[in-house]
Amino acid sequence: MTHDSHTQDDLVFSQKKPKTLNEKVDGFLNSLGDVLNDITALEVNTMIVARISGSKFNPLAAYEDIYAITEEWFEKNHIAEDCTGEVRSKCRENYLKLRQNLERHYKAVIHDPTATLPEPNTMDKLDVVFENPEFLRALRKIREQKSAYDSDDPKSADIDLIYAQTVIQLDGDVVNRFHEKLFDASSDKRELILTIHSQGVATGEAQWRGLLNFVVDLLKKFRFNLF
Amino acid sequence: MxxxxxxxxxxxxxxxxxxxxxxxxxxxxxxxxxxxxxxxxxxxxxxxxxxxxxxxxxxxxxxxxxxxxxxxxxxxxxxxxxxxxxxxxxxxxxxxxxxxxxxxxxxxxxxxxxxxxxxxxxxxxxxxxxxxxKLCGDFRRFINKFTDWLAFLVCCLSSVLAFNYFIKSWYVLGVTMLLGILIRHLSRQSLRRSLPILLRFGFSHVLSPNPIIQWLSQQVLARLA
Known part of the structure; x- marks a missing residue:
């Protein structure tokens, strides 16, 4: 980033004060409208992981985690160090894509196609994007993906996998994707994962519908006073 | 079982x-x-x-x-x-x-x-x-129940007061019943109209450090959200 753009960025952010809870409620309701407009599909993912973390999603910690992904970070953390050249570069490329993805969302949120991710200690800039529900949702998903890439042994390319994914489009199309490792597994294990996934899809739709009904109801009460 | x-x-x-x-x-x-x-x-x-x-x-x-x-x-x-x-x-x-x-x-x-x-x-x-x-609560039921009780209470109180202090006639009951119906209708309308304000209060104060405000906003979310 050039010195000029830094200055411009600073100007944009210095004018913004942290939002009050009332403003945040308004922001949330506005974002609900956008979410409802943008919903095109329900996506259910089933992931088998070595260890489930019960820790809460912390936006700043997640941001720091993704921001840190650089070439130096790979060396320092010995990412896929024991792997062959091709596997290693593929593994590192996956990580870098996460950071690029986050940067893409950041640019979209602040409406500046030339912006780069701000340093984690620049809280004035981060507070603004952390108040944006779309950015938070993207950050959470990217963080979940990174958790999946982080294996118990960073030197290896072993990762936790999304074994099965079902996308139900609003127009009625249903797309199923399965990881090739699922077909390498024993038939018992494969059956088990597929059963778990289909249970998840069947109930995932009902769970999401419950959530969606609530927010639509909320939106009606707040915005249109239809009752 | x-x-x-x-x-x-x-x-x-x-x-x-x-x-x-x-x-x-x-x-x-x-x-x-x-x-x-x-x-x-x-x-x-x-x-x-x-x-x-x-x-x-x-x-x-x-x-x-x-x-x-x-x-x-x-x-x-x-x-x-x-x-x-x-x-x-x-x-x-x-x-x-x-x-x-x-x-x-x-x-x-x-x-x-x-x-x-x-x-x-x-x-x-x-x-x-x-x-x-269970996310969507039955707020209509709550509003109806609440306004029914409010109207009943007003009806009873005004009847007792009017009977004891003003007119000792059974016509009072008719008037207070009309008053109760009016209060029920008006309170129902005003509660429904103020739903956005109440919900905004509920959502923005549910994390308030003040326990009374927090309790009030929790009640709003429990009954009206």
């Missing part, structure tokens, strides 16, 4: 749902998993406490890590998280995001015991669906 037994089972399951740091935890053991399966097969409904439902509604909007932080530091929610704890470890986790992403995570070790795994998965999803089904 007797009616009392099934009510007890449903109550047992409702008690295993705990809200902690804005996440919802299902603390299950083998016995509860069997109970959950039975309830699921019999298509029973769990009645959760007002407190859990209020926290769930609050969690749809706010992502909280606890109530000790200053108000404005809370972020809006990015995804509701539900975890199942079984035999001293976290075995299942589901994150439901508003934009249509549902992520299920399963502990790899759980796959080694396929029977446990399927049962736990079924009970986890059933509990989760029970919770999300």
């Amino acid at each position: 007797t009616r009392t037994q099934s009510t007890l089972n449903v109550q047992l399951l409702a008690n295993c749902v705990v809200s902690k740091d804005g996440q919802f935890w299902f603390y299950l053991d083998r016995e509860l998993v069997e109970v959950g399966l039975k309830c699921c097969q019999q298509n029973q409904t769990i009645f959760f406490s007002d407190s859990i439902l209020t926290q769930l509604r609050q969690a749809v909007v706010w992502d909280t890590g606890g109530l000790s932080e200053p108000d404005s530091s809370f972020n809006v929610q990015s995804g509701l998280t539900f975890c199942t704890h079984f035999e001293d470890r976290l075995v299942l986790r589901t994150v439901v995001s508003m934009d249509g992403d549902v992520l299920h995570q399963i502990d790899r070790q759980l796959l080694h015991t396929s029977d446990d795994c399927l049962k736990l998965n079924q009970v986890h999803h059933w509990l989760l669906t029970q919770l999300t089904d």
Whole structure:
């Protein structure tokens, strides 16, 4: 980033004060409208992981985690160090894509196609994007993906996998994707994962519908006073 | 299974749902998993406490890590998280995001015991669906009940007062009944019209450090959201 753009960025952010809870409620309701407009599909993912973390999603910690992904970070953390050249570069490329993805969302949120991710200690800039529900949702998903890439042994390319994914489009199309490792597994294990996934899809739709009904109801009460 | 037994089972399951740091935890053991399966097969409904439902509604909007932080530091929610704890470890986790992403995570070790795994998965999803089904409260019923009682109270009080101090005639009853009907209609209308203001108060003050304001906003979310 050039010195000029830094200055411009600073100007944009210095004018913004942290939002009050009332403003945040308004922001949330506005974002609900956008979410409802943008919903095109329900996506259910089933992931088998070595260890489930019960820790809460912390936006700043997640941001720091993704921001840190650089070439130096790979060396320092010995990412896929024991792997062959091709596997290693593929593994590192996956990580870098996460950071690029986050940067893409950041640019979209602040409406500046030339912006780069701000340093984690620049809280004035981060507070603004952390108040944006779309950015938070993207950050959470990217963080979940990174958790999946982080294996118990960073030197290896072993990762936790999304074994099965079902996308139900609003127009009625249903797309199923399965990881090739699922077909390498024993038939018992494969059956088990597929059963778990289909249970998840069947109930995932009902769970999401419950959530969606609530927010639509909320939106009606707040915005249109239809009752 | 007797009616009392099934009510007890449903109550047992409702008690295993705990809200902690804005996440919802299902603390299950083998016995509860069997109970959950039975309830699921019999298509029973769990009645959760007002407190859990209020926290769930609050969690749809706010992502909280606890109530000790200053108000404005809370972020809006990015995804509701539900975890199942079984035999001293976290075995299942589901994150439901508003934009249509549902992520299920399963502990790899759980796959080694396929029977446990399927049962736990079924009970986890059933509990989760029970919770999300209850998100929308029946606020109309509450408003109607509240205004009926208000009208009845006003009717009784005004009748007693008028009978004792002003006119000792049965016509008073007719007038106060009309007054009650009017009050019921007006209070119903004004409550419905002020619903956005009340809900805004509920959502923006539910994390207030002031216990009275917090209690009031929790009541609003429990009854009107």
